[in-house]
Amino acid sequence: SPYNTRFPHTPGSITDPDYSIEVGVQTFADCISQAGCSNPQDLDKLKLAWQGYNYGNGYIGWALQRGGYTEANALQFSQQQAASHGWSSYGDPQYVPHVMRYYSGGSLFAGLFGNQQIVSVAMGQLGNSGGQKFWSW
Structure with a gap:
């Protein structure tokens, strides 16, 4: 996240819980804005923002070009990103259903x-x- 100016930019590197929350809230606010969500009941845009928060907000623009968030395109994006980086997985394709609980x-x-x-x-x-x-x- 560009908001993290105090710790290395690697997963799990922020060790200050208060700072981690601050950075996470700022990052999620960006996702909400980029998804065009202005109402907590707008589930289509909120789901897009949640998945973008999990994957990085590059997912949001990618998904918007494909009609928005779907579970299928969340899985597709994860598989594409994992393959392009040579990783076995990328993010949590089921992040939105997990949050929706x-x-x-x-x-x-x-x-x-x-x-x-x-x-x-x-x-x-x-x-x-x-x-x-x-x-x-």
Whole structure:
């Protein structure tokens, strides 16, 4: 990410959790903008942004030329990128379905209180050294 100016540009190199979140949010904001998503209920554009966040936003322009995000073109892009780099895999072609398990359609409170798994994770962070400042409110 161009927003990472403090750590090497290799996977897993950002060791400061707060900074990692900051960089990730800025990167995701770029994906949202590039996908043209202006509404949390616009799932077609949001799915495009999510997959672009996982693959890098080069996927977004590529997918837009092919009608937008689909699970099939996410897999195709992954296979093409892996082959072009000589890797066995590239990103997570199932990233969007994985994220959709937790997405509440844009309602923060529905997402936090309507999904017991998220509530359980959050409650488990109370009192934890690294989680206190995020979950005590």
